[in-house]
Amino acid sequence: MTFEELSVLWLKTRKNKVSFSQYKNLRCYINHLNRYIGEMDVESIKPMDIDALLDTLTDQNPNTGRPASRQTLVDVRSTANRIFEYGIDLELITRNPARGREVSRYAPRRYRRALTATEQGLIISTPHRARVGALVMMLAGLRRGELIPLTWDDIDLDALKISVTKSAEIGEKNKNQFEVKQGTKTSWGRVVDITLDLALELQKAKAVAVSKYVCSRVDGKMHSVVSWRRMWNSYHTALCKAPGAESTNIQEITAHYLRHTYATLLYLSGVDVLTAAKLLGHSNVKTTISIYTHLDDLTKSKSVDKLDSYLSSSLFRAPA
Incomplete structure (x- = not known):
């Protein structure tokens, strides 16, 4: 064989x-x-x-x-x-030739980043029909596929919780349509506790909503692949033109970057790695640990930069 x-x-x-x-x-x-x-x-x-x-x-x-x-x-x-x-x-072979093979440590790693403080502020302040969805991804960590089928019935504003129980994936037959499946990318679902600030934003959005979906098409239906792409491109343009964006170069902002921002906010807030893994819906805590380790490394590097700046300006350049 x-x-x-x-x-x-x-x-x-x-x-x-x-x-x-x-x-x-x-x-x-x-x-x-x-x-x-x-x-x-x-x-x-x-x-x-x-x-x-x-x-x-x-x-x-x-x-x-x-x-x-x-x-x-x-x-x-x-x-x-x-x-x-x-x-x-199947008893076709007696050994596994792939077992223990090494991957080059010099291979490039996938690029991922958290939004800067300026970009986070623009997500919060820039009016757009994609804004509420972006807030849910940035402040509750939902994936794009989890946001698209999310309905207002999935959100308990009194209990400050979002039930993530389904996911939208690109259809196998129709590549422009999303198919909704029960469960998420890595599990049967999870419940995410949300902050009061996010709950208040969702409450205001729900009061004027014309669709059962939290982030819908203009006609109130669930997004297609094309409608999502058009909305997101429009949103990015609005962010780049928003007041306060002139002084900074707004980079590409994706749904994954918003989710990574949520993971970073959890880390900076002191949320332990096990709790963060549950909130993010990681099936393996190693995924969360890798993110936290990466953020630890960045924090250490910034700390050394501060030390370098201090020594350069105050100690080594101080008058004898």
Whole structure:
């Protein structure tokens, strides 16, 4: 049996166990693997073959023409590892050549950032029909797919809670329509406690809402892929033209950056990592730990910068 044939069998076992977006990602990782080892007999594949394909992806991802990110390499390796373990379970092979293979520490990491204080202020103050949705993502950490199907019935303003129980994913047949599925990207759902300030903003928005959706199309229906993109482009333009934006260069703002801002606000507020993982809906606390560790590193770097500035201005340049 070739690796490609084994991967087809394994992928069928994941069809009803992961979300559609995760399933698409798995197919993408398998495509990378099949490009290099798909036609090889699974029994003949050696650890050096896995090293070679990871090194090739490290140099260049054929889909982008740029070096593959470290996370992509990890995901490709993990997918290969799971497929080979499946082959062992089927007694097709006796060893897993992907087990223990290293990913280059020099591979670029995916770029993610939290919004600056100025950008956060603009999200709060700039009028736009996307504003309430942006506030929910920035101050409650919802993903784009969790915000799109969110209805006012999911929000308990008295208890200061949002129930995140469904997610919208790009349709498999119609790429312009979102399909709503029960559960979120990583779990069956979660309840997010919200601040009083966010609750007051939601209360004002609900009083004038014409749709059951918290962030809807102009006609009140749930967003399509195109309508969301148009709204978000319009919103970004409004942010760039808003009073106070002239003095700063507003960078690209995405739904993921808003969610990362929420994680950063949790960190700066002193929320422990386990609580943050539950609020963010991370299935593995390691994801939250990696964010907190990254923020720890940034904080330390800024602290050293302050020390450097102090020493340069007061100690080393002080008169003898």
